[in-house]
Amino acid sequence: MASYPKETAMGWIDNHREQIAKINDEIWNYAEPALEEFKSSKLLADELESSGFQVTRKIASLSTAFIATFGSGNPVIGIIAEYDALPGLSQKAVTYRDPVIAGGPGHGDAHHCYGVASTAAALGLKEAMKQHDLTGTxxxxxxxxxxxxxxxxxxANAGSFDGLDAVLSWHPGAENTVRVGSSLANNSVKFVFHGKPTHPGISPELGVNALSALEVMETAVSLLREHFPDAVRVHRVITDGGKAPNVMPERAESWYYVRAPTRPMVDSIYARLVEAAKGAAQAVGTTVDIELICGIREVLPNKALAEIQFQNLQLVGPPTFSEEEKTYARQLQASMGGESKEPLRENISPLQTITGRYSTDSAEVSWLAPLAGLYVTIFPQGVPPHSWQATALGTTGIAHKAVMVAGKVLACSGVDLLTQPEQLSKIRDEFQEKTKGFKYSPCVPLNVSKVE
Ligand SMILES: [Zn+2]
Structure with a gap:
């Protein structure tokens, strides 16, 4: 038996290296997008259940959500796992564009690594609890x-994250670090314009062009951008622009993300977009439906918890990569049009305090329990997530090594939270101070709601 709980946890993860890599690759192969992660969630839930965790499957309306619990009593330590893929990013593990399924989904954000490393952490931590009589959940x-x-x-709305003392999470990244900065709050919203179809050559006067209204809105939003504060990000795709040039579009749809450093900023920019949509509809003579899909907060960082994760990142050490892996990374960099001497970060960067220009629904958890985010190198420098190049890394030795490091850091951080009550009190005090008077409710009504 290992001498220390952390050694036990890390030893368990080391001893299951092949199994962990196999699960990683299987979920990468499934490449299931949001809410369709049936096989991916089952694989992880089954793994935890067969190792003695009690598993509740399906949370609220989410068939692919689950909660796996081990132990009893306090403290209660959460670990987050994700496993959804991204549309359009299907890609084989090669350094030139070659999708497995053209246009299909792919793990361009390495959430398959996220899911399996978190699961490995839970299993390693469980082993440490069993062998060293650690109490908690x-x-x-x-x-x-x-x-x-x-x-x-x-x-969060279903109460899944209530009663937690702290929550551990991580994300595949381009460096090895822990972030104590925030993220951007976000609204996801669709604008659907309805017009009247006609033959645009023979009888244009009889039609109302829904696409024209969408374009007026586009122009209005483009002009509004100069008034947006720094760090605001408003981006969109046009998900329906009509079907053929000789049929005046009856329907046109754009899908926007409104990102800003705080919820009130998102609310005020969102309100401007709603006015722009209404104005555009009025100008062209269409109607507009506004479908507010979801909204999230910015991450509430917890420095005391971040420091624990950071100490454990130093204890475990960053991944180191072979020449072959670095060559593969360089080829991916070249496919993006760049190359650097250091293709993959192998050092530990200092704690990051800046606000990331991304949004995550983990932010909702961070307002319910102290949360910190570890990052471990998977992506080469200059190779962004949400690219086919990112998908191409998913089953490589690079990904497998990152998963091992992340799993160990989370497991060791879990050991600290279970065995160092004074550290946990510090984390809780910081959290309570930052959430004084805060009461959780979803930022926008759940499910698609038609505002107009
Ligand atoms: Zn992600």
Whole structure:
């Protein structure tokens, strides 16, 4: 038997290296997008259940969510797992564009690594609890649909994250670090314009062009951008622009993300977009439906918890990569049009305090329990997540090594939270101070709501 709980946890993870890599690759192969992660969630939930965790499957309306619990009593330590893929990013593990299924989903944000490393951490931590008689509860949260910013919102609303003392999470990244900065709050919203179809050559005067209204809105939003504060990000895709040039579009649809450093900023920019949509509809003579899909907060950082994760990152050490792996990374960098001497970060960067220009539904959890985010190198420098190049890394030795490091850091952080009550009090004090007077409710009504 190992001498220390951390050694036991890390030893368990080391001894299951092959099994962990196999699960990683299987989930990468499934490449199931948001709310369709049936096989991915089952694989992880089954693994935990067969190892003695009590598993509750399906949370609220989320068929692919689960909660796996081990132990009893306090403290209650949460670990977050994700496993959804991204649309359009199907890609084989090669350094040139070659999808497995053209246009299909792929793990361009390495959430398959996220899910399996968190699961490994829970299992390693369980082993340490058993062998060293540590008391407390581990709850692994299988959280679907992160990429649509939805899964954790519904789980939060269902009370899944109530009663937690602290929550551990991580994300595949381009460096090895822990972030104590925030993220951007976000609204996801669709604008659907309805016009009247006609033959645009023979009888244009009889039609109302829904696409024209969408374009007026586009122009208005483009002009509004100069008034947006720094760090605001408003981006969109046009999901319906009509079907053929000789049929005046009856329907046109755009899908926006409104991101800003705080919820009130998102609310005020969102209100401007709603006015722009209404104005555009009026100008062209269409109607507009506004479908507010979901909204999330910015991450509430917890420095005391971040420091524990950071200490354990130093204890475990960053991944180191072979020449072959670095060559693969360089080829992916070249496919993006760049190359650096250091393709993959192998050092530990200092604690990051800046606000990340991304949004995550983990933010909802961070307002319910102290949360910190570890990052471990998977992506080469200059290779962004949400690219086919990112998908191409998913089953490589690079990904497998990152998963091992992340799993160990989370497990060791869990040991600290279970065995160092004074550290946990510090974390709780910081959390309570920052959430004084805060009462959780979803930022926008759950499910699609038609505002107009
Ligand atoms: Zn992600």
């Amino acid at each position: 581990i709850k692994l949260f299988g959280t679907p649909a992160e990429e649509t910013l939805y899964g954790k919102v519904e789980m």
